Amino acid sequence: MSSVLDRFLRYVKIDTQSDPHSTSFPSTDKQRDLSKLLLVELQTMGVTDAHLDEYGYVYATIPATSPKLQVPVICFCSHVDTSPDVTGTNVKPIVHPNWQGEDLVLPDDSAQVIRLADHPDLAGQIGNDIVTASGTTLLGADNKAGVAEIMAATEYLLQHPEIPHGTIRILFTPDEEVGRGTEHVDMLKLAADSGYTVDGETVGTLENETFSADAARISIQGVSTHPGFAKGKLENALKIAADIVASLPQGTLSPETTEDKEGFIHPVSVQGSQDEATVDFIIRDFTLVGLKQKEEILRQIMEKALTRYPNSKAELTVTEQYRNMKDVLDKYPQVTDNAIEAMRRVGLAAEPRSIRGGTDGSRLSFMGLPCPNIFAGEHAFHSRLEWVSVQDMEKAVEVIVEIAKVWEERA
Ligand SMILES: [Zn+2]
Numbered sequence: 001m002s003s004v005l006d007r008f009l010r011y012v013k014i015d016t017q018s019d020p021h022s023t024s025f026p027s028t029d030k031q032r033d034l035s036k037l038l039l040v041e042l043q044t045m046g047v048t049d050a051h052l053d054e055y056g057y058v059y060a061t062i063p064a065t066s067p068k069l070q071v072p073v074i075c076f077c078s079h080v081d082t083s084p085d086v087t088g089t090n091v092k093p094i095v096h097p098n099w100q101g102e103d104l105v106l107p108d109d110s111a112q113v114i115r116l117a118d119h120p121d122l123a124g125q126i127g128n129d130i131v132t133a134s135g136t137t138l139l140g141a142d143n144k145a146g147v148a149e150i151m152a153a154t155e156y157l158l159q160h161p162e163i164p165h166g167t168i169r170i171l172f173t174p175d176e177e178v179g180r181g182t183e184h185v186d187m188l189k190l191a192a193d194s195g196y197t198v199d200g201e202t203v204g205t206l207e208n209e210t211f212s213a214d215a216a217r218i219s220i221q222g223v224s225t226h227p228g229f230a231k232g233k234l235e236n237a238l239k240i241a242a243d244i245v246a247s248l249p250q251g252t253l254s255p256e257t258t259e260d261k262e263g264f265i266h267p268v269s270v271q272g273s274q275d276e277a278t279v280d281f282i283i284r285d286f287t288l289v290g291l292k293q294k295e296e297i298l299r300q301i302m303e304k305a306l307t308r309y310p311n312s313k314a315e316l317t318v319t320e321q322y323r324n325m326k327d328v329l330d331k332y333p334q335v336t337d338n339a340i341e342a343m344r345r346v347g348l349a350a351e352p353r354s355i356r357g358g359t360d361g362s363r364l365s366f367m368g369l370p371c372p373n374i375f376a377g378e379h380a381f382h383s384r385l386e387w388v389s390v391q392d393m394e395k396a397v398e399v400i401v402e403i404a405k406v407w408e409e410r411a
Contacts, residue, residue, distance in 0.1 A: 074166065088140055146199050203375050203392045213322050244301055
């Protein structure tokens with residue numbers, strides 16, 4: 001039997017960084033290195049149907065032990081890739097046993113210091129064993145903590161067939177960090193009724209609400225001339241783009257001025273020449289009405305800017321990215337309730353919360369698998385200061401096992 005910590009230390013040493021610029025799937029081949037190891041470990045545990053598909057997804061089943069035939073099939077899901085923001089090559093995990101509140105100075109770059117004052121969640125970790133990277137890489141607890149927890153829970157359930165539960169599906173996905181994690185999930189093969197991504201932060205976290213998200217692009221056609229002969233004729237597309245960006249609401253509706261349930265309009269890229277330019281935005285809100293209002297604000301800004309450039313044109317196109325999972329989860333309240341009950345039974349007071357972002361679960365929920373997100377214990381992810389505690393990972397394993405039991409009991 002391999003502890004959740006052993007597993008975690010094994011998995012983080014494998015570089016699985018995904019690449020937003022790649023057009024292949026998975027976006028980087030090295031993600032398969034971990035997926036292949038997971039496959040072998042699942043097979044060694046005795047999971048006979050475990051397999052790795054052509055896209056790099058790992059599917060596996062823990063067969064039901066319950067005599068009840070109507071227990072819904074639940075799925076636990078984590079992603080194998082790490083963020084493109086910080087390198088994941090040569091991760092050297094360090095366990096700091098029985099942490100007493102001191103600064104954690106990371107040895108390979110002493111400027112990288114994890115301080116209690118900067119990481120309020122550390123306050124609950126006194127006496128715990130904290131795992132960090134060594135200062136030059138991320139740790140990869142996002143989401144290898146979740147992977148290790150699901151693997152440890154799988155082994156535990158297989159070794160304890162006396163625990164009654166229904167059929168449980170395991171799914172490990174590539175490319176979550178580049179927004180493509182659900183692109184090739186085969187829902188028929190998965191054949192689950194509901195699921196949980198194990199990719200949340202603080203112990204006890206249960207997220208059942210995400211942003212609704214659209215991408216918006218303004219394509220501008222200016223009027224181009226030779227700059228030496230441009231008087232009264234040139235309408236510079238780059239200046240129209242700048243005009244639009246400068247006209248965005250000040251002091252509100254931006255990522256840097258909003259929190260909690262407020263949405264925003266956020267320019268992410270400007271490209272072009274005096275002839276043509278494009279400005280890309282992401283639009284976020286928790287409600288569809290709020291999302292559409294923000295798109296309308298953007299449209300009005302564009303049209304107003306165009307009145308100053310009468311011979312130019314601009315067009316706004318909006319593309320759906322993902323939707324607030326709560327719209328789906330509200331129809332299946334037992335999915336959230338059963339996770340809350342499982343956490344209560346292991347001594348955690350879980351409150352459903354919203355997340356200012358999306359998860360693979362937001363997409364899965366709309367693909368027919370209601371799928372909130374539960375904690376994996378990962379903190380300060382996408383940074384060199386990433387950390388996770390061994391005790392939180394062990395708690396997550398307990399929660400996964402308990403969720404399976406609650407579903408069986410209530411069936
Ligand atoms: Zn993640």
